[in-house]
Amino acid sequence: MATTSPPKGSYGFIGLGNMGFGMAKNVRQKMPASSKLLVCELVQSQRDEFCSAVEGDVEVARTPREIAEKCDIIITSLPNAAAVKKVFLDPSTGLLSGCPKDKAILFLETSTIEASASLEVLDAVKSSALAASFLDAPVSGGIPPAHAGTLTFMVGGPEDVFEKARPIMATMGKPENLIHCGGPGAGLATKQINNYIAYCSYVALCEGMNTGLKFGLDPKVLNGKTDVINASSGQCWNSLHMNPVKGVLPNSSASRDFKGGFKTELAQGVTRQMTKLMEEVGAKSVFGPVMDDVWARAVESDLCKDQESRSIWRLFTEEDGKLLGKTKIE
Structure with missing residues (x-):
């Protein structure tokens, strides 16, 4: 236009x-x-x-x-x-x-x-x-x-x-x-929904990549420049740009050791905005409590606090994921 x-x-x-x-x-x-x-x-x-x-x-x-x-x-x-x-x-x-x-x-x-x-x-x-x-x-x-x-x-x-x-x-x-x-208010509601979907997809990508590594898959075949995920139905913005494994995507924040960019504390804030919005409008949430818990742990962890928000990858890989606790949906 x-x-x-x-x-x-x-x-x-x-x-x-x-x-x-x-x-x-x-x-x-x-x-x-x-x-x-x-x-x-x-x-x-x-x-x-x-x-x-x-x-x-x-x-x-x-x-x-x-x-x-x-x-x-x-x-x-x-x-x-x-x-x-x-x-x-x-x-x-x-x-x-x-x-x-x-x-x-x-x-x-x-x-x-x-x-x-x-x-x-x-x-x-x-x-x-x-x-x-x-x-x-x-x-x-x-x-x-x-x-x-x-x-x-x-x-x-x-x-x-x-x-x-x-x-x-x-x-x-x-x-x-x-x-x-x-x-x-529609612009903000739209932004919060977009942010929430993006971070939910990133958590899923972290789980998938960590599982692939433990199974012995090549992360660059799973999600690199020429890969399965981006040629299939698992494709999302994070799989295209923000793979959490260092060296897989050269421009991802992982390649900068999660320095600079949108910080963990800000990501917690925008995620909470969405969970609050869901409560305000009475929308059913399945992932909301899990996302709140992930970010609450991240901002308290030396692995993630004051780092770029996608540093939550470290919670999945360090200490065999024990830093994430046993969060579950009741």
């Missing part, structure tokens, strides 16, 4: 972390040259690095309130629901404390948080910023696509607002991967 150029105006970006840094960089590169970008980030080293690395008109804002006072388009990329609520709702420094009721600000909230928390923020926006628009627009792809501008956006909110935001999202993501998922 053809995408028009991003609109003129003042842009604000809050959160220059692992994902936000690359996203904000692409916004500045692709937004109108005459427009100004204001950034707000708690960590000074991140602010300084961004300002020195990015060309174009960039100004540092001291608080989210200052962003709201000066910007027409505001993008947030934050680590958790508590941070999102503080950025929007803090009575002294938050976005809504400085947002005029009659100013038609577009809020593009790209953090991966609970849908219920996002809906709480949306209600506050509706109450205090009457002319503003709000989309929950979590992203998928990881840090390299954030820098490359090839993310996928899963978006919840009014369709007309989605279309208005499309050219802005296209500065950070693939135009064909800007997906309107439904009304408010």
